[in-house]
Structure formats: structure tokens, C-alpha cells
Amino acid sequence: MKSAVLAGLRTQETEESWAQKLDEAALLCEACGIEVKTRLTQKAQKRHPRTLFGSGKVNELKQACEAQSAEGIVFVNELTGIQTRNLEQETGFPVIDRSALILEIFERRARTRQAHLQVEAARLAYQLPRLIEGQIHADQQQGGGVRNRGTGETRLERSRRTIEKQIRNIRLELDQLKLQQAVQSHRRRQSGLPRVCLIGYSNAGKSSLMNALLSLRSISPAKQVASADQLFATLDSATRRIKLAGRAEMLLSDTVGFVRDLPDFLLDAFESTLQEIQEADLLMEVIDASDPQWELQHEIVMRTLHRLHAAHIDRMRIYNKADQVPQWDRKDGLLLSCLTGQGLQELIAGLISRLNLTDRAFPEIGDEFSSQVSYNEDERGE
Structure with missing residues (x-):
């Protein structure tokens, strides 16, 4: 279409x-x-x-x-x-x-094995009730005798069981990937590095902010994450180690964006990806300050955090796209522009203060820290 x-x-x-x-x-x-x-x-x-x-x-x-x-x-x-x-x-x-x-x-944006599995699980969960409803008309029982009873019901039940089995198999494979993620998460905790997660409405500029911080530290463009001016440009979470100043460092993760009325089956399917949010020490909520609907979008983000049981995590509000805002009087967050670099130094200073980072050295992280699965590559940004 x-x-x-x-x-x-x-x-x-x-x-x-x-x-x-x-x-x-x-x-x-x-x-x-x-x-x-x-x-x-x-x-x-x-x-x-x-x-x-x-x-x-x-x-x-x-x-x-x-x-x-x-x-x-x-x-x-x-x-x-x-x-x-x-x-x-x-x-x-x-x-x-x-x-x-x-x-x-989501299906078009999926690039990794985990993303493909998550999308397939969501698609089947979406299809299941509609398959049952949509096939009732084609599988009606014939006649009123006992011997003719159940013809259509058996067909529907068989289709339903097939889909449920597919969902179970996908979840088993996702659970295996989740175990690998748990190992990776344990290594992050051992490193002592604070974990910061970018959240926000879809297309607010989360990936652009990560890339702006990477560029500010002259990190190789190959380590930047994909970004585009469109909804759901990012599906796979990506984590990068970023040096803020001196020996002050953090792990920064980018995640899938939120939209209004995000279906429950999508949240369920992307549980392992969204686990990055639940394990963060600080959430950086990126808001598109140029969007007249930003307040509504912020409310939707907050409702989604409650659904993920992550509303209690410390949050830092970032107003993005300062280059498109003629006047801004709010003092409850930091105004910056990923495009021009305005406010990035203030953001770094704010992160060092918020995370209580001192000039202490964190342990070197070699290959053993890098992800062992393709869907979430951690790279040291130097």
C-alpha cells in the first residue's frame, strides 16, 4: 500500500x-x-x-x-x-x-535478530484475536446433529494453537537473548559506571543527542547510532561509553521512542529492550521544544513509564531543538540543540553533578565487556 x-x-x-x-x-x-x-x-x-x-x-x-x-x-x-x-x-x-x-x-525498521523476534511476537499477538473473530464466518458448524458438531470450532482452535505455539517458541528464544543481556548488565554493574538512558516521545531527538555527545568527544562516526527525522527511527537499544570530562564517564543507552496509545502487545514484545530503562540510574527525557504538543507528549511518556514501573527513577528533562524555538522561559529543564551544539557543555556539567561523578578512574573495559549478541553493541568512546 x-x-x-x-x-x-x-x-x-x-x-x-x-x-x-x-x-x-x-x-x-x-x-x-x-x-x-x-x-x-x-x-x-x-x-x-x-x-x-x-x-x-x-x-x-x-x-x-x-x-x-x-x-x-x-x-x-x-x-x-x-x-x-x-x-x-x-x-x-x-x-x-x-x-x-x-x-x-517496526517490521521495516528491525535490523537485528532480537528486533525481528520482538516484532514477530507482537504481530502474532495482534493477529490472534483477529484471526478468531475473522474466521468465525467461514467455519460455522454444519447442521444441528451431534455428529456434525464442532467442524468450524476445531479449525479455529487449531489455528489458535498454532499461533500460540509460535509465540511460545519466539519467547523462548527471546529469553535466551535476555540471559545474555543479564550477563552484559552484570558486567556493566561491575564496571561501576553510572547508567543513563535516553527516553522520550518518538522523533524528539534521542538518537541525535547521543550522536551529538559522541561527536563532541571526537568519537568515530562508525560508533554513532542511526537517526532520522521520522517516527520510530530507533528500535534496537544501543549503549555507548562516553567520557564527560577528565575521568568522569557514563554508559548512555538509546531506546525505542513512545507514542500515544502504544499497544500493550508492543510493550510486552519489547520488554527486554525496554529493560534498559528499568535498570538506569538516570533517565534523560528528551522533549521536542519546537512541537506545540510537547506537553501532551510528556504526559504520554510519563504514563508509559508508569506502565513500565520506571516512574520512580531519577529523571533529567532535556528540551531539544533550541534552534527552532524563538523564545523559551521554562526553568525546569535544560534547553539545547543537537544541531548547533547549543547547551551541550551545560548538559555535560549537569550530568557530572547529577550523577555525582568525581575525577575517579573507572576500570578499563576490554572485549569482555562488549556485547556478545548483535542487538546491543557497547563501545568504548575515546
Whole structure:
């Protein structure tokens, strides 16, 4: 699907909140390489159980796709398997919802074995209830006699068991990788280096900040992390050892960004990656100060931290993209720019103070400290 009509049902959201939801969905489409031809929304008190929209709006949706030469439909709302099937039948176009869109983005961004396994586990967890709902119509029991009973149910049950077995197998492999992570984490603790984790809304500039700190210390570009001006540019956590000043050093980890209403199955699947957050000594929350919705994004980050049981960890607030902000009066965080370098020296001084780092030497970390798995490479930045 290279182009689509962006659709959604507005129920209780305010006009401003709904507009923000649509804008973010459009950015998700862009991150997935889907051009949004037009937007079509309906306001109603409740969802239509068959098609989410009413029949008249479904017909309008079909006409919009035809008029705009769109290849499919992306719904902002979560759809059931039956709703997806009915919408596809009545419009004649493929239909996906926001969760499926995020899964597609994650699948495209996955680069390592761990990321691929996590995405596959999430995809199966997403598919499981929709498979059951979507196949009921095709597997109905035939007749009323006892001998004919259970024909469809057996088929559905078999499909469900197959998917559950696949999920179990994936989790077993992820558990093996998690054991390797535990060994790595133990070595970090033995090093005595403070562990700092970058968190924040997707596309706030976490990876850019890590690269800016690495560049400031003239560290090889090969040790920088991938960054891009798009949602979910980073999936795999990456950790680098960074010298702040003198002998003051820290381990800095980059993690996957958050978005509103991040599905539970994605949080569950990426548990091992997000464990970096739970084990940190300090969380650096990166906020895009140029985004008019930054306060809402901060609230979403905080809600996600509560879901991860990490809200108690000490936090440092970083307002990024100072070069795009004409005036800034807030004093509850540090304003900086990863692009121009403004505020980076102040950040380093703040980290040394916050982490209570002195001019003490940390032990050398050789090959034994480097990750033994490909998904989380630790490198000493000198």
C-alpha cells in the first residue's frame, strides 16, 4: 500500500485532541511510506459494530478512495477482525488500523535478530484475536446433529494453537537473548559506571543527542547510532561509553521512542529492550521544544513509564531543538540543540553533578565487556 485515505471515528475527543491524533497518524503513514491522499472522519456517540462507520460513511469512504486513486484505507481507530473484513468487502480496498500500521513500521525498521523476534511476537499477538473473530464466518458448524458438531470450532482452535505455539517458541528464544543481556548488565554493574538512558516521545531527538555527545568527544562516526527525522527511527537499544570530562564517564543507552496509545502487545514484545530503562540510574527525557504538543507528549511518556514501573527513577528533562524555538522561559529543564551544539557543555556539567561523578578512574573495559549478541553493541568512546 503506497497511498491511502486516512479515516477515523471521533467519539469523545475534543476537536484539538482529534486533530492531533490525525496528524500523528499521518506521520505514521509517512514513516511507513504511505502517502495520505485525503482524510475522512465521522463524529458519533458509539462505534458501529459491523463497520465502525455508519453505512452512508462507508459508501463515502469507498468513493473517496476511488476519487483519490488511493490503494487502501488506514484507520486511526483500533478495528476488530470482523470490522476489518466487512470494511474490505464493502469498499473493495485493503484496510489496516493504527496498530497494524505501527507493526508494519517496526517490521521495516528491525535490523537485528532480537528486533525481528520482538516484532514477530507482537504481530502474532495482534493477529490472534483477529484471526478468531475473522474466521468465525467461514467455519460455522454444519447442521444441528451431534455428529456434525464442532467442524468450524476445531479449525479455529487449531489455528489458535498454532499461533500460540509460535509465540511460545519466539519467547523462548527471546529469553535466551535476555540471559545474555543479564550477563552484559552484570558486567556493566561491575564496571561501576553510572547508567543513563535516553527516553522520550518518538522523533524528539534521542538518537541525535547521543550522536551529538559522541561527536563532541571526537568519537568515530562508525560508533554513532542511526537517526532520522521520522517516527520510530530507533528500535534496537544501543549503549555507548562516553567520557564527560577528565575521568568522569557514563554508559548512555538509546531506546525505542513512545507514542500515544502504544499497544500493550508492543510493550510486552519489547520488554527486554525496554529493560534498559528499568535498570538506569538516570533517565534523560528528551522533549521536542519546537512541537506545540510537547506537553501532551510528556504526559504520554510519563504514563508509559508508569506502565513500565520506571516512574520512580531519577529523571533529567532535556528540551531539544533550541534552534527552532524563538523564545523559551521554562526553568525546569535544560534547553539545547543537537544541531548547533547549543547547551551541550551545560548538559555535560549537569550530568557530572547529577550523577555525582568525581575525577575517579573507572576500570578499563576490554572485549569482555562488549556485547556478545548483535542487538546491543557497547563501545568504548575515546
